Amino acid sequence: MTKIAIWCRHKNDNIIGIGAAIPWHVKSDFQRFRRITEGQTLVAGQKTYESFPNRTLPNRKIFVLTLDENYEVSDSQNHSVVNDINFFKDFEDDLYIVGGATVYKLFMTGSNKLIPDIVVDCIYQKDINPNLKGEPVDITDCIDVLNKKYIQVSLDYEQDDITTRILIRKGEFVEQSVLKKIVKAIEEGM
Numbered sequence: 001m002t003k004i005a006i007w008c009r010h011k012n013d014n015i016i017g018i019g020a021a022i023p024w025h026v027k028s029d030f031q032r033f034r035r036i037t038e039g040q041t042l043v044a045g046q047k048t049y050e051s052f053p054n055r056t057l058p059n060r061k062i063f064v065l066t067l068d069e070n071y072e073v074s075d076s077q078n079h080s081v082v083n084d085i086n087f088f089k090d091f092e093d094d095l096y097i098v099g100g101a102t103v104y105k106l107f108m109t110g111s112n113k114l115i116p117d118i119v120v121d122c123i124y125q126k127d128i129n130p131n132l133k134g135e136p137v138d139i140t141d142c143i144d145v146l147n148k149k150y151i152q153v154s155l156d157y158e159q160d161d162i163t164t165r166i167l168i169r170k171g172e173f174v175e176q177s178v179l180k181k182i183v184k185a186i187e188e189g190m
């Protein structure tokens, strides 16, 4: 399997959320996320899962990470609960890691067997509205790993104040077909 992390973070401070929400609303960013993840298998933390409209994303299989063994998903045909991240160590399908901060950190800073092969790093370049209420959530720990262990393999794609780039782990084999699919999904929206 190939593990792909995809996020959109704020420039410099690496904030990905304020409280439960993403602190910007850029339509082309949601569209890019949909094109990249449609038809794929995703893993999301319980908080991020709860933030999806109706707790679902059409045409995607979702694994919800929670420590709650009795957690109930909205669609038991397409969504499942996972209580232990080690479940993914022997996973065979490609896996898209879609946040939030806790889940990115579990994969990026945890065991070698779970560290993403590919990162789709979207960077929001404008200032965040300073009036938003809630605790900022950042992924600086993950960006430290990204800067040390990954190498950029794509152009910088600029659209609607967001820079998107693809990175892979230095010195590791990456499935070219997955990489090509992601590049195509990004370029289709440009």
Ligand SMILES: NC(=O)c1ccc[n+]([C@@H]2O[C@H](COP(=O)([O-])OP(=O)(O)OC[C@H]3O[C@@H](n4cnc5c(N)ncnc54)[C@H](OP(=O)(O)O)[C@@H]3O)[C@@H](O)[C@H]2O)c1
Pocket (backbone or CB within 6 Å): 006, 007, 008, 009, 015, 016, 017, 018, 019, 020, 021, 022, 044, 045, 046, 047, 048, 049, 051, 065, 066, 067, 068, 082, 083, 084, 085, 098, 099, 100, 101, 102, 103, 104, 106, 137
């Ligand atoms: N900008 C972006 O690209 C992006 C993407 C996604 C999310 N976000 C933002 O990220 C923020 C949410 O991040 P978050 O860190 O608070 O929440 P999260 O990662 O979505 O979910 C955290 C939950 O994961 C479960 N969990 C934690 N450790 C676990 C473990 N070892 N094993 C199994 N389950 C475990 C816990 O669920 P239980 O409490 O149920 O046990 C925990 O509450 C929001 O602001 C959201 O908008 C931004």
